[in-house]
Amino acid sequence: MPKRPIPQATPETAEYWDGARRGELRIQRCRSCGKAYFFPRPFCPNCSSKDVEWFTASGKGKLYSYVINHRAAYGFDDITPYVIAVVQLDEGPRMMTNIVGIEATPENLPIDLPVEVTWEKLTDEITIPLFKPQGVA
Amino acid sequence: MSLRMSVAIVGAAETDSVAIQPDKSAIQLHAEAAFNALADAGLTKDDVDGVLCAGQSPVQVAEYLGITPTYVDGTSVGGCSYMLHVRHAAAAIKAGLCSVALITHGESGRSRVGMSGWGRAPQNVGSQFEEVFGVAGPPTRFTVPILRHMHEYGTTHEQLASVAVATRRWAEKNPRAMMRDPITVEDVLNSRMIAYPIHLFECCLVTDGGGALIVVSAERAKDFPKKPVYIMGTGESTEHSMISMMHDFTESRAFKVSGKLAFDEAKIAHKDIDHAMFYDAFAHTPMFALEALGFVGKGESGPFFEEMRTAPGGDFPLNTNGGGLSYTHTGMYGMFAIQESMRQLRGEAAAQLPNVRTSIAHGVGGMFHAAGTLILTNDDAP
Secondary structure: OOOOOOOOOOHHHHHHHHHHHHOOOEEEEEOOOOOEEOOOOOOOOOOOOOOEEEEEOOOEEEEEEEEEEOOOOOOOHHHOOEEEEEEEEOOOOEEEEEEOOOOOOHHHOOOOOEEEEEEEEOOOOOEEEEEEEOOOO | OOOOOOEEEEEEEEOOOOOOOOOOOHHHHHHHHHHHHHHHHOOOHHHOOEEEEOOOOHHHHHHHHOOOOOEEEOOOOOOOHHHHHHHHHHHHHHOOOOOOEEEEEEEEOOOOOOOOOOOOOOOOHHHHHOHHHOOOOHHHOOOOOHHHHHHHHOOOHHHHHHHHHHHHHHHOOOOOOOOOOOOOHHHHHHOOEEEEOEEHHHEOOOOEEEEEEEEEEHHHHHHOOOOOEEEEEEEEEEOOOOHHHOOEOOEOHHHHHHHHHHHHHHOOOHHHOOEEEEOOOEOHHHHHHHHHOOOOOOOOHHHHHHOOOOOOOOOOOEOOOOHHHHHOOOOOOHHHHHHHHHHHHHOOOOOOOOOOOEEEEEEEEOOOOEEEEEEEEOOOOO
């Protein structure tokens, strides 16, 4: 069975992946316009300022939207059906993720459900942020 | 500069088949469509000086056909690329960069003959921030916004299924459509779950085929065998490369920008559009188009489809070939939406409507990544 694809960092995303290995959700904020943003870029996608900084997000957010996938991607057979979600972080930016820690049913997954980050190590280099409902162990 | 009424489409044709054809490569399908469109316009390849295509490079297509062009455009932004090609051809012809533009589509989407491989490089931003979460092609990316639309506007599963039902009713009238058996809302909701909330019958087909168009200046347009179809308005835009970066999951920014450009240029009111083709990769895509293009208010598309207003007999005939959901969907379907607009405006459609004077063909590229819009007319002085 083919394995799931493993991403590789680029220079502007290395801090995100380094943080993930430590269990820290590292995203960026513009010092000029004040907006937090994702995905990583060495300038602000809102105002183009290069005066940007990395910070560790709270890891808390809400379930913005999702699908429950019934056709496994490579390497996902064992957990299908699984939730492919977009989470809106409390800091503002959105990111794709999987929702884990509960059975993948619509009833368990109301839109705007509060969620928090949890980490899955894929390789020595790559750890990814998954999210679970807040309060779930 | 306005492109309004400056060019016309004088040749339009599809490949002989738009079903499953493992005996033909993708570029062969480009060429077959090209020769069919040239014949439709009474031209040969030696008349062509502009080559525009997506999927394959225009270098490859020009070489394969034996054309030495003075203008090429390989804009490849997904299924709406051909709407952009018509727009770019209009600008190029108006600027004198070419005089006869050939736009081709050929895709072995089902049989995968002569196609480049799947998959993205591991350093691609999509690989880093989406693919790693087990997205498995368009059914798991294009569909992610739907539940947000349902949440904010009360759009229902039955309304979403109604899009597939209405579209199938058109396909029943089209002998070339791949899926022609009547279906009900219950059938759609009972079809296999692909990625909740999307069922199998709410997903487009996967087929092999092609289509091509010939564009010339409006001045020359009456010198061809068939009645020309003029370009009244055009639009294009892009938004994101990853669905997770869509600004608002209940509306497409690219659709709104592209649609407004086309309507502003065409100087036409929505009520004066007689026929519409909205790219239907999944059941929700035409819902998003109906709202973003301003035919209904935001969040109002669900009831509109549920009332079967887009089906045969309805007041808003949409996707009259049977759409990507039931007619054909090679991968970059936009070409087929334009082809059906052409057939309706020429009086050649399988499910021909009476008195079609204007048509809108609106395409999506990727997963709401890009958009292209054409407003077409068979009236030489609208």
